[in-house]
Amino acid sequence: MIKVGILGYGNLGRGVEAAIKKNDDMELVAVYTRRDPSTLTIKTPTAAVKSTADLDTGKEELDILVICGGSATDLPEMTPKYAAMYNVIDSFDTHARVPEHFANVDKAAKSAGKVGIISCGWDPGMFSLNRVYAGAVLPDGQAYTFWGKGVSQGHSDAVRRIDGVLDARQYTIPVPEALERVRSGENPDLSTREKHLRECFVVAEEGADLARIENEIKTMPNYFADYDTTVHFIDAEEMKANHSGLPHGGSVIYSGTTSDGTKHVIEYSLNLDSNPEFTGSVLVAFARAAVRLNAEGASGAKTVFDIAPAYLCRESGEELRAHLL
């Protein structure tokens, strides 16, 4: 039985908890939180709710720690810290900072003889894998990624971190004309701004400087600066009534040519009722791989590109080979 810990009990932490229940080779041992553990109610009665102080001992009996903090400010500190003590996995999605995050986790994990998988989810994660598979098969081609319309957890988390913001949801909206040009096989050169719009719904503190908050959102590097973004300020009642769901999805569309311009199109699409529950399910599958790799003597940072599909699966090699028939 793989003993799992969850660090951080937000949307993603709850998604991982749900995913563990679907995997009978895994047991949720504990949820760890920076808040007062007694204030948290979790959905797994057999699991403990503990403080991060317990994790910091390095003695928690875990095979893997799934780190579910926010990418904007939590994961850059959390994942390297705990990679020095446990096998870890995270969903870090600040794309521009992945090289730095990988290096920090690699150094910590190697020092402890542990495995740390980073940037595991759907983008980065499953979409990354499909872009790489497509490019390996059709070197003469181009990949396009479209997200939404749906709620980006990373962007929503980044907005919630702004001083004066009490709650936020960010919707990513693909530009229809861009999607149409790609689907028609035109292979256009599209700027970041030409592909998606971003729309934020924000609950601000009473008396907060709304102009400052809006400006901080719109100019935020890595998240909003390269997009046309709209910001709406609403109250908590409207947020609960109209924005409590976390659906998302999107497509990776790759078109490439082989001999004499013969064209091929590869598409991988997701349509998610729950972004966090799907992402939690990806994390749980790759958490199984991290434990297996470490048991084989592997250590250091890994990404989804470093892991053979068999490591993700409960099936034996023989059972997997049945999928070849």
Ligand SMILES: NC(=O)C1=CN([C@@H]2O[C@H](COP(=O)(O)OP(=O)(O)OC[C@H]3O[C@@H](n4cnc5c(N)ncnc54)[C@H](OP(=O)(O)O)[C@@H]3O)[C@@H](O)[C@H]2O)C=CC1
């Ligand atoms: N790679 C991918 O495809 C994906 C990546 N992600 C990543 O997942 C990250 C986490 O997203 P998400 O779970 O939605 O973020 P949340 O804001 O829900 O949670 C982030 C952390 O905030 C703390 N927290 C949550 N709720 C509260 C609260 N009410 N009061 C105080 N603290 C709270 C929790 O830590 P604690 O319990 O310690 O207080 C939690 O771990 C995103 O930043 C994104 O980067 C998400 C989806 C896909």
Ligand SMILES: N[C@@H](C[C@H]1CC(C(=O)O)=NO1)C(=O)O
């Ligand atoms: N990392 C994203 C997952 C996808 C969605 C997304 C976006 O809408 O910008 N980018 O990547 C998330 O946090 O939800």
